[in-house]
Amino acid sequence: MIVAKRKPFDEIKEYIKDYKKVLVAGCGTCVAVCLAGGEKEVDILNTELDMARRLDNNPLETGTITIERQCDVEYLEGLDDVVKDYEAILSMACGVGIQFLAERFPGIPVYPAVDTTGMSANLAVGLYEERCRSCGECVLGLTGGICPVTMCAKGLYNGPCGGTNNGNCEIDDDQPCAWFKIYERLATQGRLDNILKIKEPVGWNDQIPRTLIQPGYMKPEKDA
Amino acid sequence: MSTEGNGFKSGSNLEKILTAGHFAFTGELGPPRGNAVEEVAEKAKHLKGMVDAVNITDNQTAMVRMASWAASLLIMQQGLEPNFQMVCRDRNRLAMQADILGATALGIKNMLCLSGDHQKFGDHPNAKGVFDIDSIQLIGMVKKMRDEGKFLGGAELDGSPKMFIGAAANPFADPFEWRVHRLAKKISAGVDFIQTQCIYNMDKFRKWVQQANDMGLTEKVYILAGVTPMKSVGMAKYMKAKVPGMDVPDEVIKRLQGAEKGKVAAEGIKMACEQIEEFKELKGVHGVHLMAIEWEHKVPEIAEQAKVLPRPEV
Known part of the structure; x- marks a missing residue:
């Protein structure tokens, strides 16, 4: 699965210092399993931000929502009516989810609350090792x-x-x-x-953005 | 087009020494952490007439230093022959091929193909390690440029970059059983000569050379045994404990500890010379690569004591 770790709190706080209303958006799949950006972590971050901004005499109005997958348009639709009440979004999804969210709501700044660290195996609770x-x-x-x-x-x-x-x-x-x-x-x-036998030099396939179309499928007309 | 009319691959002094059947003796020079020409000249002067070629290290231990091709040119101006080292850590295949063309254009005739120490060890530990190709693939790339006149990508290149191609071998890193096979892979990639990791565990080295002899590998490649004299007990202990892939038996440390006060370095040199004497007689070993780290001024003394002087004129 894709794993991520939460960014340092000060970095997150700095991103949103000029906003009064921020939505913290979690993702219920990979980052929830690896304890970085699911519902529980959304609540924790929300509480921390709320306390920190009170201490700064700069109160923040926050909302929280965790959707099944931020990398899937089907689930993003559920956010359409929610985000309009906010000035910015903090996404706790992996880099794919964050970008997908930003793309769907191009008028609203989206900030990352986690760093995506790779594709890893779950070795124990809270312990992940990169494998691919x-x-x-x-x-x-x-x-x-x-x-x-x-x-x-x-x-x-x-x-x-x-x-x-x-x-x-x-x-x-x-x-x-x-x-x-x-x-x-x-x-x-x-x-x-x-x-x-010598393994000859490989052609690196990850040097340009990759698009995958499985055999028998095609790009939707509207995007072609 | 693999050879010039004279039958040599590059016609370097080192190649001529080895093909003539002489016992080769090479040295090493680390470029400065700056652009001081004098520093290169100072180190080089101790090596002149003492060795057949001088390895010029390439950002050794991942510390930024003067470019190895540039320091190679500087020692050429002093009448020494460089063995231009290139690591896979710092360049992709485009930069490597460009540097090989440039180096051969300016008269460099030997190169050593290395993976390179991990960047973590150096002064830019978070640098991006390139490793576009590895050391075995690099050997193959240089050979293709030299023998087929083609770039790695397949296009023909203009001219013919003549290099006598070297690589490293570490008989001591595990798995030991695989090390001779990795040597065989380097040979099939096209390597002409090998310089080994510093040898302290002679038993293990003899075993490795025996394996290489048994597989017929030492007839296909020239092997230069790596020798680094110990300067102190502290150095021996450090190398044993801290340098990955280094095998320093306790006997080596004990013998240094047994030396009279003030004579540990002399004992280290004596030990190195005894090794060199054995390598001269050891079947499958064609020379010695002396890595006198930051000890270039001692090279004349070591060469004298090891009875490898005068160097043959070829």
Whole structure:
């Protein structure tokens, strides 16, 4: 899932310092599961802002709403009647949701209340580890199901480099070396021949904004 | 078009030394953290006549330094031959190819293809690491430019950038069993010579070279064994504990600790020279790469004591 972490409070407060009426908009899917921007986190931020602005003698009128998904037009419709009462929106969705919200309400400033930090696995409550960089050219079939693009600090396709340290990465003793793990898994499976062959330079597919149209589908006429 | 009429890949002094069957001896020079020509000249003067080529490091340990191609040119003006280092951390494939063209145009004939230390270690730890291609892919790219006269993208280039292509190998980083296969990958990518990580664990190194011999790899590539003399017990302990991929056995530290007061550095040099003597006889090793870090002025003494002088004229 997509994970995010809340921005520092002072940064959020600074964004909205000139507004008197602000809507805090949560998202009920990924960022809710990773405890960054769901209903509960919306309420907490709302309370913090309310208290801080009272202390500043600059009271803020806030509203809160959490919709199922800010990245989906179907759910955004529910906001149409709500946002018109506000001068600005603080979105607690991922970067996709924030942009989608800003696009739907182009007359109202939308500010991010979280930083989106990647696509991660849920290892324990509150603990998430990045596993995919959406490079667009998956090599997991070659590398034993361990992603070198994400988990190798240098993103090497022909690792490991010379910095492997007792199975860990040179950058941190707590960070396992992706290529050490790849080697071990492929050795266990008898598939080391996968990485004996040189992986030639890849064409980076993430250097321009990507649009995906699945086979059999097409862009709606109105946007074409 | 892979070679000039003379049959050499680049015709560098280092290539000629190795192809003539001499035991090569290379040195290293870190460019300054500024643009002081004098600093390069001062370090270079100690290396003149002592080594066959001098590695010019490329933003080593991710600290910004004078460009490796520029420092390479500066030592060429002093009559030394550079081994131009290039890391994958700081340049994408466009910049790398541009620098290779520029370097060869200005007379640089050796280069060392490296991944590069992670930017986290340096003075700009939050810089964007490029790693557009990795060190093995870089070797292949230089070879394609040299032997096929083509850019990585496939278009023909004008001229023929002649480089004697080097790379690093670290026999000590784990998994040990994979290290010789990674060497084999570098050879199949087109590497001409290898310089290894600093060697302290001789048993492990002998085992690695034996594996390379058994796989026939040492007939396909020249291997220069990496040697760094220990200056002090503190340095040995630091390298053991803090430098990733470095293997410093306790015996090395004990021997330094056993040296008389004021003679630890001399003991370190003696140990390095004993290693060099063994490498001269070790099948599969074709030379030594001496990394006397910030100790360039000691190189003449080490070269003398290691009995690698005078350097052959080829």
